Amino acid sequence: MDSIRVKEVERYSAEKMQKVNLFETERMFCDVYCLEPGQVQKPHRHEGADKIYYVLEGKGRFQVGEKTTELSAGTITMAPSGQEHGVVNESQDRLLVLVFMAPHP
Amino acid sequence: MDSIRVKEVERYSAEKMQKVNLFETERMFCDVYCLEPGQVQKPHRHEGADKIYYVLEGKGRFQVGEKTTELSAGTITMAPSGQEHGVVNESQDRLLVLVFMAPHP
Numbered sequence: 001m002d003s004i005r006v007k008e009v010e011r012y013s014a015e016k017m018q019k020v021n022l023f024e025t026e027r028m029f030c031d032v033y034c035l036e037p038g039q040v041q042k043p044h045r046h047e048g049a050d051k052i053y054y055v056l057e058g059k060g061r062f063q064v065g066e067k068t069t070e071l072s073a074g075t076i077t078m079a080p081s082g083q084e085h086g087v088v089n090e091s092q093d094r095l096l097v098l099v100f101m102a103p104h105p
Numbered sequence: 106m107d108s109i110r111v112k113e114v115e116r117y118s119a120e121k122m123q124k125v126n127l128f129e130t131e132r133m134f135c136d137v138y139c140l141e142p143g144q145v146q147k148p149h150r151h152e153g154a155d156k157i158y159y160v161l162e163g164k165g166r167f168q169v170g171e172k173t174t175e176l177s178a179g180t181i182t183m184a185p186s187g188q189e190h191g192v193v194n195e196s197q198d199r200l201l202v203l204v205f206m207a208p209h210p
Contacts, residue, residue, distance in 0.1 A: 003174055003182040023183045025155045028207040050130045077108040078128045102133040102207030
């Protein structure tokens with residue numbers, strides 16, 4: 001049984017958003033995304049896979065489809081298959097997001 | 106774009122552990138499990154599906170396969186396909202767990 005304290009594996013870089021993989025199987029993956037102020041995950045889409053974002057720390061402006069919403073710690077959203085999605089950290093603080101995607105693309 | 110503040114949808118019952126669904130597609134689901142002290146999710150298994158547990162609040166004794174480990178808030182673990190898994194809240198406080206499973210069983 002592998003367990004991970006998420007705060008012990010977070011990793012930030014001045015260069016770009018960091019993705020740290022927590023778990024990966026043929027069916028899904030689970031990452032944490034670590035965004036310094038100003039960093040982004042550019043809008044993109046996956047056909048046939050759904051992504052969930054759960055905000056662990058900070059706040060981000062999340063896009064799903066045509067809509068963007070600022071989400072703060074304790075909030076969860078889903079980007080269904082085929083819908084464009086991304087996130088930008090417009091705040092002055094770090095943004096830490098738990099990400100789950102299935103199936104594994 | 107649907108977003109949910111997890112603390113606004115948690116629901117506890119003296120009778121048994123409560124599962125609150127957050128998102129569900131043909132590919133996966135995402136729930137929160139709400140356990141009063143002493144409540145359990147009995148060990149069980151799913152063939153062909155992986156489950157992730159992320160502890161949001163409190164602490165629980167999680168079983169995956171042969172092993173059990175006490176996990177507290179901020180910790181994540183995975184029960185891979187076919188491995189027996191469950192959780193018991195042996196503490197004096199409520200236990201709130203974010204749960205992802207893929208594919209949808």
